[in-house]
Amino acid sequence: MSAEKLAEGVLTGKRRDLARLITLIEDEDPVAPEVLSLLYSKTGRSWIIGVTGPPGSGKSTIVTRITAEYRKRNQSVGIICVDPSSPFSGGALLGDRIRMQEHSLDKEVFVRSMGTRGHLGGLSRATSDAVRAVDAFGRDVIIVETVGAGQSEVEIIEIAHTVIVTDVPGSGDDIQAIKAGIMEIADIFVVNKSDLAGADRKVTEINMMLDTDSNMGQWRPPVILTNGRTGEGIVDLVDKIDEHFTYLGKSGQLEQKGLRRSREELEQLMEYKLTRELLNSLRGSPEYEDAIKKIASRKEDPYSVAEQMITKFLVDCRE
Ligand SMILES: Nc1nc2c(ncn2[C@@H]2O[C@H](COP(=O)(O)OP(=O)(O)OP(=O)(O)O)[C@@H](O)[C@H]2O)c(=O)[nH]1
Ligand SMILES: [Mg+2]
Structure with a gap:
């Protein structure tokens, strides 16, 4: 299939062509940049939300819930799950697929997992290209899930407008995970699993950390308590994402972010x-x-x- 035809397919909302393009991107096929170059002028319209945090903290559950809430608000959604390279998360992808199947019959939701094929640093490149493809496809919101562990995840999250960092109640070790680089990138904190003991304390701990953050700009990241299983806190979370969207636009930061990224x-x-x-x-x-x-x-x-x-x-x- 020619680059022109594929680009046209993506722009006219053909899901199969979008899937095809993302495979080309993953394979580092030379046709992919050709298609992306044709699509570029039609991108920049989606709101990109990054969700990162320790393995098992409920990222996929939250992504599924956020998606349902956006659908209620009549927004179309694209989801990109970046395949965790960590051996600990081996079975996670299957679980993600099953959970996200809830949305699989909905034409306004597009779900895709990205593999770890390709070279070093290639995943981050491939992910941002895939997000761009979904943007051209015309989604209002694109959610990118990555495990918050290393540098590459932090890089991936750079493409997001709003970064959500998830955490769960419990051992102080989690706070270590947050401190190790992902603290600064959070626009919104989610303490998930509010049904577990220590949830309120975790919220307080994060807020105390934020109190001591001297580099904070005008946006103080809100800390939201959620329950992925019941959906409690999700409406509040989506409201906060929208608030952040408004804030970035009004403060001129959206424009700055765009220039920096370009x-x-x-x-x-x-x-x-x-x-x-x-x-x-x-x-x-x-x-x-x-x-x-x-x-x-x-x-x-x-x-x-x-x-x-x-x-x-x-x-x-x-x-
Ligand atoms: N008790 C409780 N369990 C939850 C909650 N939210 C999610 N879970 C469970 O936590 C487990 C992990 O959830 P996932 O959504 O797969 O977590 P994840 O962060 O995407 O995991 P990875 O992608 O493997 O890093 C699942 O068994 C969920 O059912 C919650 O609010 N309370
Ligand atoms: Mg997951």
Whole structure:
């Protein structure tokens, strides 16, 4: 299928074409950027919500609930679950699918899981491209679920307008998880499993942490108590997402976020492309392999060789 046809299919709401495009994105198929380039001008209309937090804290349950609430409010929804790479979450995906099946007959809900195929850092790239595809498809809201554990998840969450960090009552270890980098990215905190002991205390703890946060801007992240099983707190949560949406628009931060993201994306794409071109031109050439041997035997040093190789590449490009 040609890039043009696929782009048209996505823009005219063909779910199968959207699914097809996301597979191309995952496979790093060269047709994917062609399609995305055709779609780009039609994107930027969806509200992107990131949901992250420790494994098992109820992210998928909350995502399902938020989706139901948005459907009640007549908003169409796209859901992207980023496959947890952690071995602890092995069976989670199946559970997600079953739970999200509640929405699977609803044409206004599109659900997709993203695998960990591709290169290092490729998942974050692939996820943001998939979100863009769903945006072009015309969803009002796109929810991205990722396990909050490492740097790559934090990166993925950069594409979100509103970031929800989930936590559960219980051991102080959870607070450690939150402190380890994801605290700062939260626009809204959710303490899920309000039926468990210590839920109110957890809310207080997070609020106390927020009290000591000196970098906080005008938006103080609200802390919302939810019960994923009963749906308690979900209406409040969706109201807070909407409030955050209004806040970002009015404060000018939405525009700033857009500029920052465009710059980052452009630079990442150029870096990736340049590096690939450079390495493709070098790898396998006798000169290059020889230089590597010389570095290994200490006849040359990598600092100077890197300089030489790049200079030569740039000169070759000019000619
Ligand atoms: N007691 C209680 N259990 C809940 C609540 N919300 C969700 N659960 C349960 O917690 C378990 C984990 O929920 P998930 O929604 O799969 O959590 P998750 O954060 O998406 O998990 P991973 O994707 O594996 O990281 C499931 O068995 C849910 O039924 C709640 O409010 N109270
Ligand atoms: Mg999940």
